[in-house]
């Protein structure tokens with residue numbers, strides 16, 4: 331067991347949701363946290379802040395915008411405008427507060443199911459309704475349905491909550507798809523929030539395109555919400571960013587309360603700046619570990635569960651399985667939890683029609699991945 335990947339008995343002592351939600355005999359393979367040691371630079375920074383009792387409110391922090399601009403330039407060849415980067419409490423709060431100001435209660439917000447479960451709650455929270463244009467599966471991945479998206483825009487949908495890369499599919503959308511959607515958004519007057527929290531975890535053989543790097547049409551219509559929390563395993567620290575890159579969108583965002591900055595965490599803000607400026611090596615190690623987990627899962631799925639459809643993630647550390655052929659009843663994840671003591675995310679959390687799917691988190695040890703696939707395969 332490497333230093334980087336923490337042993338299970340130590341992980342069980344963690345206080346986060348992943349380790350507290352179920353009893354200690356359950357192997358948690360659900361919530362999106364990684365079983366890795368955080369970057370030493372970030373650990374050092376946090377220890378330093380605590381040692382100096384430097385735990386007050388978050389004030390000016392130009393370090394975040396500088397760090398993100400550097401990261402985006404190095405990784406995606408995109409140079410955002412540092413003046414259009416705002417801090418928020420986390421990606422959820424950033425998205426909800428933007429939606430609260432830019433939507434009207436009762437209006438429909440477009441999503442593409444199966445999608446991150448919290449999207450449904452965010453839309454409800456601001457009094458809006460879900461308009462779903464599901465992704466369409468093929469053998470390789472699940473793709474955006476561009477004609478379906480255009481039909482939704484044409485029917486009057488004015489707000490699009492977009493997941494890029496896509497959770498739970500691990501789909502890194504193609505630039506051509508993004509260009510087409512941006513043109514449609516401009517044509518139909520639709521505002522797009524692109525949630526790019528998983529982007530730094532894209533595998534090297536894929537090209538992630540940030541929404542605001544797509545085209546003028548994307549910049550005129552879009553807002554990016556993102557953070558270091560998912561890719562650097564810092565969700566408990568609470569800090570994120572909201573980014574625009576046009577005068578139009580910057581002015582529309584002027585109604586979002588500047589207090590969002592004040593409501594973010596000092597430790598979160600400085601950890602995010604450190605993550606985006608000095609932790610590329612750690613990130614490469616995390617992505618390599620995720621990839622090893624993904625490759626093992628892919629092999630085990632074809633050997634032990636060949637009849638269970640599974641799509642290879644192009645980024646991130648989540649896998650989406652169609653377990654309908656196993657006859658596990660109404661809620662397969664519950665059955666696996668009760669009988670095998672392994673927690674997976676029920677497919678239905680990602681959309682009402684996905685009751686026969688489960689989501690697995692593979693940012694963990696190879697042993698835990700083996701145990702999980704073997705447990706599912708025991709139902710064949």
Ligand SMILES: Cc1ncc(COP(=O)(O)O)c(C=O)c1O
Nearest residue numbers: 362420421422446497525527559
């Ligand atoms: C697509 C997506 N957005 C947002 C979040 C949550 O972000 P935060 O903890 O910053 O609210 C997650 C967490 O898994 C996610 O997958």
